[in-house]
Amino acid sequence: MSEEVKKIKVTIDNISVEVPAGTTILQAARMIGGDVVPPAMCYYTKLEGSGGKCRTCLVEVSKGSEADPRPMPKLVASCRTGVMDGMEVKNITSPRVTDARNGVVEFLLLNHPLDCPVCDQAGECHLQDLGYEHGKAGTRYEFKRRTFDKHDLGPYIQLHMTRCILCYRCVFTADQLTEKRVHGVLSRGDHAEIATYIEKSLDNNFIGNVIDVCPVGALTDKTFRFKNRVWFTKPVTAHRECKCCSGKVTLWQRGEEVLRVTARKDQWGEVEEWICNECRFEKKKTSDWVIEGPAHVNRHSVISQGHYEKVVKPTETFKAVHDGRDPQLLMDIHSVSEVNDPNVDLSAIAGPATGEVFKLTKKSS
Amino acid sequence: MVKFTEDKMKEVQSMIDRYPEGKQKSALIPLLHLAQQEFGGWLSAETMDYVASLLSIEPIEVYEVATFYSMFNLQPVGKHVFEVCQTGPCMLNGSDQIIDYIKQRLNIGVGETTADGMFTLKTVECLGACGYAPMMQLGMHYREHLTKTKVDEIIEECRNKQ
Amino acid sequence: MAKKLLLEKAHVEGIRYFDVYRREGGYQAVEKALKMAPNDVVEEVKKSGLRGRGGAGFATGLKWSFLAKPEGVPRYLVCNADESEPGTFKDRYLMEFIPHLLIEGLVVASYALGSNRTYIYIRGEYAWIVAILEQAIAEAKQNGFLGKNILGTGFDCEIYVQRGAGAYICGEETALIESLEGKRGNPRIKPPFPAIKGLWGCPTVVNNVETLAAVVPIMNLGGEEYAKIGVGRSTGTKLISACGNINKPGVYEIDMTISVEEFIYSDEYCGGIANGKRLKACIPGGSSVPILPANLLLKTAKGETRYMNYESLSDGGFATGSMMGSGGFIVLDEDQCVVRHTLTLARFYRHESCGQCSPCREGTGWMEKILQKIENGDGVKTDIDLLWDIQRKIEGNTICPLGDAAAWPVAAAIRHFRDEFEWHVNNRELCRKQNYGLAHYADEIHVPA
Numbered sequence: 009m010s011e012e013v014k015k016i017k018v019t020i021d022n023i024s025v026e027v028p029a030g031t032t033i034l035q036a037a038r039m040i041g042g043d044v045v046p047p048a049m050c051y052y053t054k055l056e057g058s059g060g061k062c063r064t065c066l067v068e069v070s071k072g073s074e075a076d077p078r079p080m081p082k083l084v085a086s087c088r089t090g091v092m093d094g095m096e097v098k099n100i101t102s103p104r105v106t107d108a109r110n111g112v113v114e115f116l117l118l119n120h121p122l123d124c125p126v127c128d129q130a131g132e133c134h135l136q137d138l139g140y141e142h143g144k145a146g147t148r149y150e151f152k153r154r155t156f157d158k159h160d161l162g163p164y165i166q167l168h169m170t171r172c173i174l175c176y177r178c179v180f181t182a183d184q185l186t187e188k189r190v191h192g193v194l195s196r197g198d199h200a201e202i203a204t205y206i207e208k209s210l211d212n213n214f215i216g217n218v219i220d221v222c223p224v225g226a227l228t229d230k231t232f233r234f235k236n237r238v239w240f241t242k243p244v245t246a247h248r249e250c251k252c253c254s255g256k257v258t259l260w261q262r263g264e265e266v267l268r269v270t271a272r273k274d275q276w277g278e279v280e281e282w283i284c285n286e287c288r289f290e291k292k293k294t295s296d297w298v299i300e301g302p303a304h305v306n307r308h309s310v311i312s313q314g315h316y317e318k319v320v321k322p323t324e325t326f327k328a329v330h331d332g333r334d335p336q337l338l339m340d341i342h343s344v345s346e347v348n349d350p351n352v353d354l355s356a357i358a359g360p361a362t363g364e365v366f367k368l369t370k371k372s373s
Numbered sequence: 374m375v376k377f378t379e380d381k382m383k384e385v386q387s388m389i390d391r392y393p394e395g396k397q398k399s400a401l402i403p404l405l406h407l408a409q410q411e412f413g414g415w416l417s418a419e420t421m422d423y424v425a426s427l428l429s430i431e432p433i434e435v436y437e438v439a440t441f442y443s444m445f446n447l448q449p450v451g452k453h454v455f456e457v458c459q460t461g462p463c464m465l466n467g468s469d470q471i472i473d474y475i476k477q478r479l480n481i482g483v484g485e486t487t488a489d490g491m492f493t494l495k496t497v498e499c500l501g502a503c504g505y506a507p508m509m510q511l512g513m514h515y516r517e518h519l520t521k522t523k524v525d526e527i528i529e530e531c532r533n534k535q
Numbered sequence: 536m537a538k539k540l541l542l543e544k545a546h547v548e549g550i551r552y553f554d555v556y557r558r559e560g561g562y563q564a565v566e567k568a569l570k571m572a573p574n575d576v577v578e579e580v581k582k583s584g585l586r587g588r589g590g591a592g593f594a595t596g597l598k599w600s601f602l603a604k605p606e607g608v609p610r611y612l613v614c615n616a617d618e619s620e621p622g623t624f625k626d627r628y629l630m631e632f633i634p635h636l637l638i639e640g641l642v643v644a645s646y647a648l649g650s651n652r653t654y655i656y657i658r659g660e661y662a663w664i665v666a667i668l669e670q671a672i673a674e675a676k677q678n679g680f681l682g683k684n685i686l687g688t689g690f691d692c693e694i695y696v697q698r699g700a701g702a703y704i705c706g707e708e709t710a711l712i713e714s715l716e717g718k719r720g721n722p723r724i725k726p727p728f729p730a731i732k733g734l735w736g737c738p739t740v741v742n743n744v745e746t747l748a749a750v751v752p753i754m755n756l757g758g759e760e761y762a763k764i765g766v767g768r769s770t771g772t773k774l775i776s777a778c779g780n781i782n783k784p785g786v787y788e789i790d791m792t793i794s795v796e797e798f799i800y801s802d803e804y805c806g807g808i809a810n811g812k813r814l815k816a817c818i819p820g821g822s823s824v825p826i827l828p829a830n831l832l833l834k835t836a837k838g839e840t841r842y843m844n845y846e847s848l849s850d851g852g853f854a855t856g857s858m859m860g861s862g863g864f865i866v867l868d869e870d871q872c873v874v875r876h877t878l879t880l881a882r883f884y885r886h887e888s889c890g891q892c893s894p895c896r897e898g899t900g901w902m903e904k905i906l907q908k909i910e911n912g913d914g915v916k917t918d919i920d921l922l923w924d925i926q927r928k929i930e931g932n933t934i935c936p937l938g939d940a941a942a943w944p945v946a947a948a949i950r951h952f953r954d955e956f957e958w959h960v961n962n963r964e965l966c967r968k969q970n971y972g973l974a975h976y977a978d979e980i981h982v983p984a
């Protein structure tokens with residue numbers, strides 16, 4: 009059918025682009041790139057059925073299509089809404105979107121422990137980035153934050169449920185990559201949680217990928233040696249011959265040591281090719297790998313700043329870090345974090361760091 | 374070991390037969406109701422795994438569902454479970470006082486079971502009996518227009534059922 | 536006496552059983568419909584102007600005509616008997632007293648839509664009604680109105696009853712479908728809509744119990760005759776379940792021309808406010824719709840009489856009006872506290888949120904906590920503004936309308952009863968001991984000329 013290759017025109021924040029029919033607004037925005045791309049916390053291109061849940065990607069459709077120019081009454085999830093010919097979309101040019109998105113970010117952070125200083129994901133966390141861009145100064149939430157019973161997911165994967173935003177990505181990953189899913193979302197509403205119900209370890213050969221898809225620090229690598237802060241480590245691309253997967257990875261090194269292995273990620277933070285557990289968890293020597301060269305790290309991330317040794321606010325302006333964009337810095341996670349304290353030297357913590365360890369190592373001032 | 378009797382297995386099969394071929398997972402909720410009724414009023418992990426095996430699905434699919442719906446008990450409960458509605462319309466008709474009275478009569482809090490394992494008190498949200506408030510669910514049936522006297526009678530009736 | 540189309544025979548002795556139901560004229564709608572072409576049945580329903588009785592009020596005939604009909608793919612009709620909206624207990628009444636009416640409506644609708652397997656999804660707590668419905672189904676089958684080759688027309692149809700297990704969200708049609716597939720009741724992200732991809736990926740229509748029962752009088756009278764009953768776009772009769780502080784709570788079938796005042800005070804219906812008290816407020820269409828103070832309930836902002844129909848109840852929009860919703864009519868007398876009542880509803884929505892999307896999962900719990908704080912006498916003035924801001928950020932930003940349903944009651948309570956909220960935060964000791972009372976909520980409203 010000729011219809012399938014038909015290109016249609018969509019305009020996002022006054023920038024037009026031609027895309028194949030069937031493209032979503034989010035994908036179209038990514039084709040344009042830059043500021044007009046809505047943040048996406050739950051959608052994941054490679055995971056069928058993902059998206060629609062977190063609501064961070066809401067946009068305003070100010071014109072439905074050429075054929076039916078009426079605006080859509082509600083904001084729509086750009087990750088799950090297909091474009092129509094002649095559609096006009098507002099993302100950063102819509103005050104409604106900014107307002108709603110600030111609300112969504114506030115909701116996502118409401119019960120979040122804000123334990124970034126001790127979180128393995130710090131520097132790679134999409135929620136942290138989002139908080140910087142859209143949050144409010146301080147929190148308006150005065151109640152006790154939600155807690156969960158601890159679940160052990162076995163030797164490879166560490167679960168910190170309080171950080172989870174219930175994006176369901178890890179569930180889709182297990183459904184898609186493994187034969188038997190053993191973890192899932194249990195309970196409902198504000199008690200919903202990622203768990204296995206009865207203690208079971210996650211050890212399917214491809215299950216390690218849940219670590220890479222998790223947008224926050226809820227699922228992290230238990231074998232991450234020395235539990236280093238990511239920004240102390242140097243990422244390089246590398247590969248090896250592997251029977252199960254492509255063997256194409258990013259190694260996170262310090263000196264000659266391989267501290268951690270992850271899949272390679274594209275500019276949207278999405279995995280390029282899934283990797284197997286053996287590559288991820290077992291190959292921790294540089295000699296296991298053929299090194300290709302330094303990996304490109306997304307410049308938005310604090311990793312690229314390289315000198316984040318103590319918990320102080322980055323000295324560079326956000327404008328500089330964000331390629332000249334000047335996001336509103338409203339939420340200073342560190343100032344409202346319960347466990348944050350500038351008196352603590354994080355590099356002194358051997359890890360795995362938890363709130364408890366953190367209290368113990370607090371420098372007496 | 375949990376296992377349905379032959380009779381119950383026929384019921385299970387007839388439940389599965391209500392759906393097109395290959396859609397047997399649809400029988401999950403009906404089966405969990407039956408299992409809860411047959412195996413002591415609650416769903417243990419063993420019971421849930423058994424149900425998973427009957428439907429050829431993964432245990433996690435059963436846990437996900439069982440923990441979602443409020444009628445499934447994941448912990449043992451008393452022989453008689455008082456599920457008292459506390460939503461708006463019932464509140465307007467004094468459900469708070471009824472709940473307090475039951476607490477006092479049975480000497481337990483909400484979510485607790487009496488020491489003799491006879492009674493569990495739960496609060497629930499609107500059960501669709503708002504016009505006959507205050508009300509509670511007791512087993513398969515509703516008890517409506519509750520008063521303190523009625524509560525006394527119900528407690529008595531349950532004790533006599535021993 | 537107002538005209539009754541659904542409950543006319545509900546109290547005939549033995550009407551629960553096939554023989555009596557048939558003797559009273561039952562199953563004639565099936566006989567009539569099966570002689571027509573399925574599309575003509577759909578046309579008849581279109582002509583009747585019937586609007587969905589589940590809450591949204593969407594035109595039923597139109598909805599049926601949207602059903603996709605791809606070759607070789609089964610289509611399904613699902614009856615929504617989840618009835619969990621606080622204040623609503625009408626479907627239960629209909630199924631308990633006159634179950635064959637629903638079964639008859641289901642056979643006609645299944646024929647019109649081409650569904651050979653039809654499901655009734657009933658809330659799990661209505662356990663005893665399952666038995667009543669299954670009995671009716673078995674009887675209909677024995678008498679050739681259901682099963683294989685119905686009335687020799689070659690049309691096959693089975694009806695199955697599926698029990699839910701305690702989840703309000705399963706009344707939302709896509710959550711219902713998920714639940715029927717044996718999954719968690721997480722609403723689906725739309726599109727695709729069920730009319731294209733519903734149960735097991737097949738085209739599906741979900742309709743409320745009362746909607747499907749109304750198909751019977753539509754067939755018997757003809758769509759045009761049915762449309763003559765009622766007023767404007769509110770055709771036919773509507774079941775209202777009345778509860779709260781009234782003398783005669785219960786289920787009433789009304790034709791939609793009576794006024795709200797008559798409904799509350801006439802002995803034929805609610806019989807006035809209980810214990811000789813005065814009316815303070817009312818939620819006219821189930822817990823999700825805006826609460827109105829007595830003055831705005833009985834008269835519109837323009838000073839006109841308000842009637843019990845879709846248009847009149849929503850007159851004034853959310854600023855001064857409400858909605859017909861599911862017909863759950865909740866009445867509050869002068870001694871009731873609006874803050875406390877709103878708190879129980881906020882708790883309800885927090886409890887029933889499926890937890891999929893962040894505004895609803897996090898926002899409903901936050902609103903409940905703040906309302907609890909105000910009700911406890913610990914609130915401060917900024918809490919009221921914060922509540923307003925939270926509900927505003929939930930509304931319209933969620934996957935399914937439960938988010939809106941949670942936001943609206945809070946919004947309306949603050950909109951119309953702000954001084955009662957302020958009284959709570961300004962009189963923290965006093966509000967623990969006594970209620971704000973009727974205040975000015977029944978005063979005549981000043982209509983600007």
Ligand SMILES: Cc1cc2nc3c(=O)[nH]c(=O)nc-3n(C[C@H](O)[C@H](O)[C@H](O)COP(=O)(O)O)c2cc1C
Pocket residue numbers: 586587588589590591592593595598615616617618619620703704705706707708709741742743744746747935936937940
């Ligand atoms: C949270 C939520 C709960 C609902 N609960 C019910 C219900 O219990 N019964 C019902 O008939 N419709 C309910 N609905 C409406 C259904 O989604 C759907 O619109 C309705 O069943 C369609 O039937 P109708 O067109 O006959 O009204 C609910 C909707 C939402 C969003």
Ligand code: SF4
Pocket residue numbers: 171172173174175176177178179202218221222223224226227
């Ligand atoms: S654990 Fe991570 S990937 Fe899984 S649902 Fe939570 S946030 Fe998403």
Ligand code: SF4
Pocket residue numbers: 704721722887888889890891892893895896933934935936937938
């Ligand atoms: S609005 Fe609430 S109930 Fe609806 S999908 Fe979102 S979390 Fe679930």
Ligand code: FES
Pocket residue numbers: 047048049050051059060061062063064065066085086087088
């Ligand atoms: S990314 Fe679109 S809703 Fe989460």
Ligand code: FES
Pocket residue numbers: 458459460461462463464498499500501502503504506508621622623
């Ligand atoms: S509010 Fe209690 S049954 Fe509806």
